[in-house]
Amino acid sequence: MATSAEPVVRHNAAMAAVMKAILYGLLVGGAIVALLPTVWMISASFMKTGEANSYPPHFLPHAPTLEHYRTLFSRLSLGRYLGNSALVSVAVTVLSLTVNSLAGYALAKLRFRGRDRLYRSLALGLVIPVQVSMLPLFLLMKSLHLVNTYWGVIIPGMASIFGIFLIRQYALSIPDDLLDAARVDGASELRVYRSVVLPVIAPILATLAIWTFLATWNDFMWPLIILSDERRFTLPVALASLSGEHVQDTELMMAGSVVTVLPVLITFLILQRYYVAGIMLGSVKE
Amino acid sequence: MRRGPEGAQSRAAWYFLAPALLLIGVFFFLPVVASLLLSVTDFDIYAIGDPSLARFVGATNYANLLHNPTFWTAVENTFYFALVGGPLTVAVSLAAALLVNARAVRLRGLFRTIYFTPFVTTLVAIAVVWRYLYHPRYGLLNYLLGHLGIGPIDWLGDPHWAMPAIIVMAIWKNFGYNMLIFIAGLQSIPEELYEAARIDGANAWRRFRHVTIPQLAPTFLFVGVVTMIGYFQLFAEPYVMTGGGPLRATTSLVLFMYEEGFRWWRMGNAAAIAFVLFVIILAWTLIQLRVQRERA
Numbered sequence: 001m002a003t004s005a006e007p008v009v010r011h012n013a014a015m016a017a018v019m020k021a022i023l024y025g026l027l028v029g030g031a032i033v034a035l036l037p038t039v040w041m042i043s044a045s046f047m048k049t050g051e052a053n054s055y056p057p058h059f060l061p062h063a064p065t066l067e068h069y070r071t072l073f074s075r076l077s078l079g080r081y082l083g084n085s086a087l088v089s090v091a092v093t094v095l096s097l098t099v100n101s102l103a104g105y106a107l108a109k110l111r112f113r114g115r116d117r118l119y120r121s122l123a124l125g126l127v128i129p130v131q132v133s134m135l136p137l138f139l140l141m142k143s144l145h146l147v148n149t150y151w152g153v154i155i156p157g158m159a160s161i162f163g164i165f166l167i168r169q170y171a172l173s174i175p176d177d178l179l180d181a182a183r184v185d186g187a188s189e190l191r192v193y194r195s196v197v198l199p200v201i202a203p204i205l206a207t208l209a210i211w212t213f214l215a216t217w218n219d220f221m222w223p224l225i226i227l228s229d230e231r232r233f234t235l236p237v238a239l240a241s242l243s244g245e246h247v248q249d250t251e252l253m254m255a256g257s258v259v260t261v262l263p264v265l266i267t268f269l270i271l272q273r274y275y276v277a278g279i280m281l282g283s284v285k286e
Numbered sequence: 287m288r289r290g291p292e293g294a295q296s297r298a299a300w301y302f303l304a305p306a307l308l309l310i311g312v313f314f315f316l317p318v319v320a321s322l323l324l325s326v327t328d329f330d331i332y333a334i335g336d337p338s339l340a341r342f343v344g345a346t347n348y349a350n351l352l353h354n355p356t357f358w359t360a361v362e363n364t365f366y367f368a369l370v371g372g373p374l375t376v377a378v379s380l381a382a383a384l385l386v387n388a389r390a391v392r393l394r395g396l397f398r399t400i401y402f403t404p405f406v407t408t409l410v411a412i413a414v415v416w417r418y419l420y421h422p423r424y425g426l427l428n429y430l431l432g433h434l435g436i437g438p439i440d441w442l443g444d445p446h447w448a449m450p451a452i453i454v455m456a457i458w459k460n461f462g463y464n465m466l467i468f469i470a471g472l473q474s475i476p477e478e479l480y481e482a483a484r485i486d487g488a489n490a491w492r493r494f495r496h497v498t499i500p501q502l503a504p505t506f507l508f509v510g511v512v513t514m515i516g517y518f519q520l521f522a523e524p525y526v527m528t529g530g531g532p533l534r535a536t537t538s539l540v541l542f543m544y545e546e547g548f549r550w551w552r553m554g555n556a557a558a559i560a561f562v563l564f565v566i567i568l569a570w571t572l573i574q575l576r577v578q579r580e581r582a
Binding site for chain 2: 019020023026030031033034037038040041044052053054056057098102107110113115125127132133135140155159188214218220235236237250258264268272
């Protein structure tokens with residue numbers, strides 16, 4: 001007879017195998033759910049007109065076509081919206097990175113009176129929903145003649161409390177000795193920032209750059225409010241407007257969605273290392 | 287002005303801060319304060335042409351809201367979305383984090399990336415896509431449910447199903463972000479705690495219940511607060527997918543504010559709605575912080 005321990009071990013091994021199968025089943029199932037809408041969007045964008053509305057549904061185009069992309073770029077001037085989105089997103093990213101990093105570093109490492117009070121006042125701003133500011137902001141933009149301009153979209157994004165805090169958090173870890181050494185060598189404060197601070201905080205700048213670019217690209221409500229002339233629309237605003245007019249053209253709308261999503265998706269996939277690291281940093285140290 | 291290195295640093299600090307403070311002050315804090323003022327005026331389409339036409343009306347806008355059934359519908363819908371969708375999103379995020387973080391799993395990085403992609407996609411485009419997935423006749427969802435014997439549901443056309451449909455899409459779109467934060471939280475739990483529990487004979491469930499959950503308390507708070515603040519601001523999903531319908535079943539407070547303010551140009555009224563939203567978010571955040579403190 002076998003010893004009494006043996007069946008237990010075998011039983012445990014079998015349990016472990018079953019658990020592992022369940023675990024992978026759930027993981028793969030979750031991955032399918034996470035990917036399916038995006039994959040179907042891409043697939044349907046290559047279907048012939050009407051094919052996406054067939055029963056039973058086609059998962060893959062039977063005769064792939066680029067006609068919808070052609071229509072979008074020739075007749076519906078999607079190229080223009082793509083350009084608008086790129087312009088606005090790049091401008092906000094570059095400008096806000098400069099503004100936020102200067103402020104974040106100053107809050108973290110420079111000594112001045114009222115620093116703590118300023119920090120607390122800014123923190124207060126984090127709980128105010130941005131929608132509260134939108135109505136007067138629109139009137140302000142109107143009086144500055146910035147309604148329906150790119151600047152009207154860009155300016156409110158040029159400084160962000162979240163961005164300042166993210167950089168401050170990171171800059172706190174810069175050793176004071178490092179800064180003082182540069183000062184003793186006669187470097188001005190601006191020079192200290194440029195040649196000592198910026199290289200040290202480069203990783204968090206990369207994170208914030210990606211974060212800002214994606215957030216600006218995806219932003220909808222403010223551009224919807226401030227842009228009235230179609231020629232200035234960003235992609236999400238244009239897509240929302242097109243989807244009202246072309247509600248029956250499933251394949252065309254899927255192609256439009258692909259053009260809107262693909263730039264951010266590719267940016268994320270290439271740079272995800274920096275992006276993910278920053279999200280974890282921003283939350284854990286909170 | 288102070289002299290010497292201290293003074294130089296202080297001066298530099300204000301120069302460095304000036305652009306950010308100016309921008310945030312003029313384009314955020316000033317409008318927030320102005321919004322409060324706007325909410326006690328009858329600012330409307332005529333006042334946009336000539337602001338001197340706006341008159342002080344006291345709390346009239348707020349009082350009118352209390353008698354406006356659409357306002358109460360919007361409050362109800364916003365709470366429905368936040369109170370049902372928020373906790374579900376957090377639960378799905380935690381489940382995904384536990385799966386991806388399980389010790390036996392290979393290709394963790396791949397699964398993590400796949401689960402996170404919905405979060406980086408453009409909400410408007412995704413809402414357009416889901417509108418077709420939810421199509422009662424040709425949509426993928428009803429097709430798949432049909433195999434399980436569930437009859438076709440008019441997801442976005444039925445007032446009872448429209449909000450659940452939007453909640454499901456929001457969970458899909460947002461769980462990846464919270465998942466990352468939960469993973470970071472899980473990885474910061476010291477392994478010794480689990481070993482000690484194991485020595486005490488705690489099974490997997492009890493280890494989860496008595497080690498994982500309490501250790502994740504700060505993560506729960508952060509994820510909960512951020513998710514709820516975001517969910518109270520529901521806007522683009524109903525704007526694109528349902529236009530607030532059917533029968534106003536998906537009109538959120540922000541959508542109602544947008545319609546009042548930027549479609550009908552009743553800006554005084556819209557500003558009052560915005561402030562109600564602010565108070566709701568502030569109150570809810572404070573409640574969450576207090577509950578957390580009392581538990582700790």
